[in-house]
Amino acid sequence: MLDLILEETKEKMEKSIEAFKHELSSVRTGRANPTMLDRVKVNYWGEMTPLNQTAGISVVEGRQLVVKPYDKNILKDIEHAIYEANLGLTPQNDGEIIRINVPALTEETRREYVKQAKKYAEDAKVALRNIRRNANDDVEKADLSEDEVKLGKEKVQKLTDQYVKIIDQLTKDKENDLMTV
Numbered sequence: 001m002l003d004l005i006l007e008e009t010k011e012k013m014e015k016s017i018e019a020f021k022h023e024l025s026s027v028r029t030g031r032a033n034p035t036m037l038d039r040v041k042v043n044y045w046g047e048m049t050p051l052n053q054t055a056g057i058s059v060v061e062g063r064q065l066v067v068k069p070y071d072k073n074i075l076k077d078i079e080h081a082i083y084e085a086n087l088g089l090t091p092q093n094d095g096e097i098i099r100i101n102v103p104a105l106t107e108e109t110r111r112e113y114v115k116q117a118k119k120y121a122e123d124a125k126v127a128l129r130n131i132r133r134n135a136n137d138d139v140e141k142a143d144l145s146e147d148e149v150k151l152g153k154e155k156v157q158k159l160t161d162q163y164v165k166i167i168d169q170l171t172k173d174k175e176n177d178l179m180t181v
Contacts (some may be wrong), residue, residue, distance in 0.1 A: 001142045002152045009135040009156055013163045014130055020124035020167060028088075029177050032059045037067070041080040044074055054129070057110050058111075066100040067091070110178050117178070121171040132160045134135040155166055167172065 025035045038128040040051040051057070055078060067074055067082070079098055084090040092099045105113070139152035 001145060002139065002148060002155075005138045005142065005152065006155055006159070007136055008138075009131060009159055012131045013159060016124055016127045016131065017163060017166055019127075020120060023120040023124075024117060024170060024174050027113050027120070027178070028102075028105065029062075029174075030102065030110075030115075032063050032100075032102040034059065034065065034120065035085065036102070037065070037082065037085075038083050040085045042074060042077050043123065044071075044077065051078065053057045054078065055098075055171070063102045063104075065089075065100040067100065069098075093139075099179055105178075113178050114175050117171055117174045121167050124167050128163050128167070132156055148155075156170065 022038075025033075026038060034052070034057040037051050037057055039076050041048040042054050044054050051067070054071070054074060057066075058066050059072045062065050067078060067170045071077055075093055076094070077096065077102060079093045082089060082098070082100065089100050089102065089132075092101075095155045118163050139149055139156065142149075142152075144152065
């Protein structure tokens with residue numbers, strides 16, 4: 001029973017880490033990255049469709065994204081969607097593709113993005129603590145001896161500590177990435 005609880009806890013914590021990595025990838029670093037456009041949705045035949053399903057996105061020269069739509073008829077829609085996403089990016093439509101120059105970040109902007117990354121990290125840690133609390137509740141409710149309950153809670157805490165370290169390391173790496181000019 002304890003092994004099952006621990007396995008479920010580990011799976012939930014892994015999912016929290018993956019969600020955190022996704023959030024972290026949305027924080028701009030000043031270099032062009034196709035994931036910058038992950039949240040952009042395009043009106044494609046009346047449906048709001050993720051941009052990466054309607055166009056190929058590639059990086060050119062480190063600071064420029066090129067968006068090449070699979071259907072040229074939606075070029076204007078893609079341009080509009082990128083502009084409306086409020087990413088601080090200005091799309092340039094040349095009739096075939098859309099070019100997006102990614103501006104260099106100012107020191108102040110870098111610090112704001114570091115704050116944003118740390119907020120995401122704190123949210124992820126809160127999620128881990130909630131998972132830990134639920135796991136501890138499950139351990140207490142399980143038909144286990146006192147020693148097994150104590151051992152179970154210790155193992156849950158070790159898992160939590162392990163995943164908090166991962167979050168801290170990912171945050172530190174992102175901060176270094178952001179502050180490197």
